[in-house]
Amino acid sequence: MTTTTAPPRDGLPAMIAYLTRVLKTPTIGAFWEQLADQARTENWSHEDYLAALLQRQVADRESKGTVMRIRTAYFPTVKTLEDFNLDHLPSLRRDLLAHLATSTYIPKAENVILLGPPGIGKTHLAIGLGVKATQAGYSVLFDTASNWITRLSDAHHAGRLDAELTKIRRYKLIIIDEVGYIPFDQDAANLFFQLIASRYEQGSVLVTSNLPFGRWGETFSDDVVAAAMIDRLVHHAEVLTLTGDSYRTRQRRDLLTKDRPGQDRQ
Structure with missing residues (x-):
């Protein structure tokens, strides 16, 4: 001894x-x-x-x-849920957001889908949930839908798509922002489907989109591919359909109100 x-x-x-x-x-x-x-x-x-x-x-x-x-997640900017003004988005359930903020969906490889019109704060919420995930110890990778397609397309043309999908699977949560803003051709849609399929029940995906699911066929040029993609995404997911005014529109309206001549305040 x-x-x-x-x-x-x-x-x-x-x-x-x-x-x-x-x-x-x-x-x-x-x-x-x-x-x-x-x-x-x-x-x-x-x-x-x-x-x-x-x-x-x-x-x-x-x-x-x-x-x-946080640094290796490549957020375009770091935003927190605490900084989000919930009063401007009454359609968002506070209890559900608090639950998602715990990141307990990630070890279960569940997904989060944020649907709603432009400008209501979907990207802010996505980044805020991503930051919460990093604080809980999970690896996160963020990018826009178009940049994800570029990444996969480059890997495909270099003959290393499988290796790239394997690399992406190492991240516990990937965030795909702005689905629906730019339409994809058939090849891009197939690559995107492979990304979603590779993470099905293996890793979490957080998606933001300005389009309801019924219009995803327009973005991916194929209703069948879109349906198969949606099926995998929503099987284990929280889908939040958000409504509200655009922050940018509201700010412009507030500025115009402030700039009105004095006679408006009679």
Whole structure:
């Protein structure tokens, strides 16, 4: 049985610095002395001190992990659900949004579909849910529908489509923004179908679209392909059909109201 003896007091800082470097726990190396002083002042037990020190290391590591996952998700901009003005979208169920914010749908490979007219905040919601997923420890990849098609088309022409789909499957959640804004030809529609099929019951997909499902055949140039795609997407999904005024239209209306001449305020 191996016995452990306390190192000489004067050599303790150097030893702890060495050990935290070997263990790759820099936060412990940075804060052990500060927390030790606090532990002595507040009469912590050894267990209390150890737990506080480890908690500090884990929190710091998780925070850095979230920052890295947000960076590698390639969001066009980082937006949070907390910044979203729910009052402007009364059609959105608060309880359902709160449930989705827990990201519990991701380990079950379930999907989220946001349908509604342009300008009501679908992309903001998608990014906000994506950020929540990164904070929960899940890998996320964001792009517009047209950019996803470009990515798959390039891989197809290079003879590595299967490898690219396998690479994409490593992400726990992919976000496909703006389905329906640009129509796709038959080849693009087939590539998009392969992307959705490759993730069916394997990984989560979050889709935003300005078109109801009944008009997806217009976007994908084929009602049969569109129907097969929709079938796979909605089998395990929360579908949110949103209604409301465009933020941009509302802002323009508010500006026009403010700029009216004084006689309007008689």
